[in-house]
Amino acid sequence: MKASLLTTAVVGSYSVPAWLERAKNDFLARRLTRHDLDEIHDTVVKAAIKDQEAAGVDVLTDGELRRDNMVDYFAERLPGVEVYHASKKSAYDFYESVVRSRLATASLGLVGDFRFLRRFTDRVPKVSITGPHTLVKRMRNGYYPNEEAFAMDLARVMNGELRELAKAGATELQIDEPYYSGFPEDLPWAIRALNVLVEGVGARVGLHVCYGNRYGKPSWEGTYRYLFPAVLEARVQQLTLEFARRGEDDVALFGEFAAPFTLGLGIIDVKTHEVETAEVVAERIRQAIKLVPADRVSVNPDCGLMHLPRDVAFAKLVAMVEGTAIVRRELGG
Amino acid sequence: MIVHVNQFERGRAAPSGEALACVLDAVEESGLDSRTLASLRVHLDWIQYRANFRDPVTVRRATERDGQLLALAELAVDLRQAAAHAIRDDVSAALAAIGAEAADDRRVFLDDWAPLRDSIIWRFNRLFWQRLGDWEKATGRGFEHALPSGRSDANHPDAVADAVAEFWTLLRELEKRGQLPAEVFAMEIGVGTGGRAALWLDRFQALDEERGTGYYPRVRFLLCDYSLPTLDRALETVGRHRDAVSMIAMDALNPLKALAFLRYKILYIHLTNVYDNLPTDELVRRDGRLYLVEARAYVSPANAAGIAREFGIAPDALRATVDRVLEVGPDVVEDRARGTTFWRAVWDALRLEERLVALADVAEAPVPPGLHQGHLEALLDAAPDDVRFQLSRGAAESFVNTLPLLHPRGYLQVQDIFVTSMDEYRQGFRGPGKLDGSVVNWVNGALLAAAAARAGYDVHVAPFHYRPGSRTSILYTTQRD
Numbered sequence: 001m002k003a004s005l006l007t008t009a010v011v012g013s014y015s016v017p018a019w020l021e022r023a024k025n026d027f028l029a030r031r032l033t034r035h036d037l038d039e040i041h042d043t044v045v046k047a048a049i050k051d052q053e054a055a056g057v058d059v060l061t062d063g064e065l066r067r068d069n070m071v072d073y074f075a076e077r078l079p080g081v082e083v084y085h086a087s088k089k090s091a092y093d094f095y096e097s098v099v100r101s102r103l104a105t106a107s108l109g110l111v112g113d114f115r116f117l118r119r120f121t122d123r124v125p126k127v128s129i130t131g132p133h134t135l136v137k138r139m140r141n142g143y144y145p146n147e148e149a150f151a152m153d154l155a156r157v158m159n160g161e162l163r164e165l166a167k168a169g170a171t172e173l174q175i176d177e178p179y180y181s182g183f184p185e186d187l188p189w190a191i192r193a194l195n196v197l198v199e200g201v202g203a204r205v206g207l208h209v210c211y212g213n214r215y216g217k218p219s220w221e222g223t224y225r226y227l228f229p230a231v232l233e234a235r236v237q238q239l240t241l242e243f244a245r246r247g248e249d250d251v252a253l254f255g256e257f258a259a260p261f262t263l264g265l266g267i268i269d270v271k272t273h274e275v276e277t278a279e280v281v282a283e284r285i286r287q288a289i290k291l292v293p294a295d296r297v298s299v300n301p302d303c304g305l306m307h308l309p310r311d312v313a314f315a316k317l318v319a320m321v322e323g324t325a326i327v328r329r330e331l332g333g
Numbered sequence: 334m335i336v337h338v339n340q341f342e343r344g345r346a347a348p349s350g351e352a353l354a355c356v357l358d359a360v361e362e363s364g365l366d367s368r369t370l371a372s373l374r375v376h377l378d379w380i381q382y383r384a385n386f387r388d389p390v391t392v393r394r395a396t397e398r399d400g401q402l403l404a405l406a407e408l409a410v411d412l413r414q415a416a417a418h419a420i421r422d423d424v425s426a427a428l429a430a431i432g433a434e435a436a437d438d439r440r441v442f443l444d445d446w447a448p449l450r451d452s453i454i455w456r457f458n459r460l461f462w463q464r465l466g467d468w469e470k471a472t473g474r475g476f477e478h479a480l481p482s483g484r485s486d487a488n489h490p491d492a493v494a495d496a497v498a499e500f501w502t503l504l505r506e507l508e509k510r511g512q513l514p515a516e517v518f519a520m521e522i523g524v525g526t527g528g529r530a531a532l533w534l535d536r537f538q539a540l541d542e543e544r545g546t547g548y549y550p551r552v553r554f555l556l557c558d559y560s561l562p563t564l565d566r567a568l569e570t571v572g573r574h575r576d577a578v579s580m581i582a583m584d585a586l587n588p589l590k591a592l593a594f595l596r597y598k599i600l601y602i603h604l605t606n607v608y609d610n611l612p613t614d615e616l617v618r619r620d621g622r623l624y625l626v627e628a629r630a631y632v633s634p635a636n637a638a639g640i641a642r643e644f645g646i647a648p649d650a651l652r653a654t655v656d657r658v659l660e661v662g663p664d665v666v667e668d669r670a671r672g673t674t675f676w677r678a679v680w681d682a683l684r685l686e687e688r689l690v691a692l693a694d695v696a697e698a699p700v701p702p703g704l705h706q707g708h709l710e711a712l713l714d715a716a717p718d719d720v721r722f723q724l725s726r727g728a729a730e731s732f733v734n735t736l737p738l739l740h741p742r743g744y745l746q747v748q749d750i751f752v753t754s755m756d757e758y759r760q761g762f763r764g765p766g767k768l769d770g771s772v773v774n775w776v777n778g779a780l781l782a783a784a785a786a787r788a789g790y791d792v793h794v795a796p797f798h799y800r801p802g803s804r805t806s807i808l809y810t811t812q813r814d
């Protein structure tokens with residue numbers, strides 16, 4: 001059996017306990033200092049790393065616990081984006097933000113997050129980055145002639161950060177683009193922006209597309225057929241998709257279109273608190289590897305775990321790892 | 334002593350003034366000690382529902398968790414019920430009770446002190462919906478006739494037509510984006526007579542045919558209720574749409590339990606007057622301290638004696654008999670007709686004695702499922718310093734267990750009586766009333782808004798403008814993204 005067969009990974013976020021959400025909200029309400037919140041973040045990131053390690057996950061993240069949500073962390077760091085800090089009271093909500101001038105190149109701070117993560121784990125660290133298509137859907141455009149131009153420039157600026165991450169030693173990067181599913185008509189230019197984002201980045205890059213996980217619920221419904229064939233132009237190495245909640249019918253699209261990517265197979269439903277058994281996980285994997293060779297499949301939850309209670313999130317990761325181990329043994333045997 | 338005049342309706346100042354004069358006279362004569370007097374609150378209320386759970390003048394004592402009495406006491410007068418000539422005597426009697434150690438033990442208590450959500454009144458409420466036919470037979474009228482307008486706002490044709498048009502527009506938009514599901518699920522929870530569902534389906538079918546869109550054959554309309562007799566009746570009413578309709582008996586508190594297979598699939602969910610009929614708690618804040626309202630049901634000595642005599646029951650067996658009726662049904666008292674008469678007599682006579690049980694802090698408050706302490710703190714931040722408000726536990730539980738059924742583009746519509754902001758609790762008493770054999774209670778819309786926000790929805794409340802003078806509002810959800 002190859003060591004890399006059916007690698008287990010998380011998609012990005014880890015469980016955000018109610019008390020952490022409250023601390024973030026207290027910070028927004030100026031009841032908690034930046035310094036104290038940073039310390040809390042450092043502590044919870046270490047705990048999240050430990051949980052992922054204890055569950056046995058191969059590729060792990062910092063749980064994205066420093067981020068309020070998938071947009072604001074970037075909006076606040078992009079020079080040229082005005083963020084209205086009074087526009088939200090709940091950390092999970094989005095700030096109102098607008099770009100009023102050409103985006104300037106600057107560090108987004110992700111390298112520091114990556115170094116922190118690597119300091120506390122020997123496993124493979126991964127950094128997830130919200131993609132340009134999703135970001136332009138959430139930030140108001142007050143400068144560029146259209147969304148595509150905005151996304152292209154955003155990709156140019158963020159490309160620098162991805163290159164820095166690779167230089168710092170990051171080998172696994174992931175671009176999150178859930179809004180593809182809501183705006184399939186944008187796909188041609190959204191993929192072009194993605195390619196600008198990843199150009200010359202010396203790391204393995206995955207593209208995660210789901211049907212949304214805002215507030216722990218889907219934002220859209222449909223099938224992944226809309227991704228094809230446009231997504232075949234994406235210069236990424238992996239496509240990470242959700243299947244546990246929606247069923248595995250769309251796995252067949254990989255074969256139908258001879259997709260040149262490995263498949264990040266979502267086999268844990270992150271929108272229910274019901275914990276899958278290892279056997280259910282194993283069966284989902286068995287079904288998928290009938291259609292995509294096992295050496296081109298890695299295993300992950302459908303999406304981030306932020307909306308799940310911590311005990312549930314942990315139990316789901318354990319089930320994922322144990323279920324994967326069952327199939328690995330079957331393949332190795 | 335602090336006086337709260339909890340009603341702002343025009344034309345009611347005079348009764349308030351007269352009542353207050355009586356109260357002040359009675360207080361002066363009562364000889365209450367200065368410590369008690371300093372902690373006395375007087376509330377002049379106007380209870381929306383003429384039939385309710387309060388005597389015209391009542392006293393609420395504050396206690397620690399272990400029952401130890403605190404100085405805070407509330408004297409509450411329902412100006413709607415209180416007879417001008419009796420207020421003074423009633424207030425004097427109530428003030429005397431504040432000074433007394435023991436309660437009036439001649440009353441017949443039907444349950445023990447418990448938070449409002451666990452009061453026996455909810456068992457009566459359940460029996461009413463389960464044995465609706467018996468009750469209606471006894472009263473000779475349908476339950477909707479007990480509503481203030483004599484009919485349910487749920488069935489207002491203009492409101493239903495607007496709801497249908499809005500839904501059709503949603504389907505059209507989904508179709509344009511190629512996202513129209515093969516099966517279009519719509520659901521009504523708490524179906525009443527089935528009148529609204531029938532109207533909705535009639536109207537939807539007509540609109541669909543008129544516009545030639547072919548949506549009606551895709552519709553799967555779910556009639557949901559916890560009362561099988563109610564569902565049977567509703568199914569008859571929608572008879573001409575039988576192929577499109579399914580009925581599902583389920584717990585309104587947790588629709589997800591019965592319908593998990595429809596998670597994220599239902600495009601339209603409607604409820605009318607369901608949330609006002611679900612168990613609730615009430616919290617009180619006085620002088621910065623929080624109290625949980627506890628209640629125990631009683632029947633006055635005179636009413637208990639009358640009922641006992643009428644039904645040949647020993648007065649001390651009344652509680653056990655009521656318990657049996659609630660457990661088994663009215664048939665256990667002689668025959669069904671007599672049993673129903675007994676049930677109605679007890680319900681008419683039933684009153685709630687309340688007390689305020691001090692909480693150490695917000696963490697001790699019974700936060701409804703789907704919310705956490707932070708939500709409650711935010712609500713309290715937005716509330717007047719002195720406030721009594723509902724923690725609409727049943728409504729919140731039902732709400733958070735219904736939202737996951739919504740399709741990502743679907744929406745929930747709730748027609749009910751809402752308090753839309755915490756500040757509104759300043760403007761009147763919002764306590765429970767009796768509606769025929771059921772309980773009716775205002776719903777804390779601010780609480781639902783907090784629950785919705787965490788679940789990814791904004792809620793909006795619009796007045797029900799289809800019937801002038803209606804106190805009903807329509808709460809609807811929109812995606813919070």
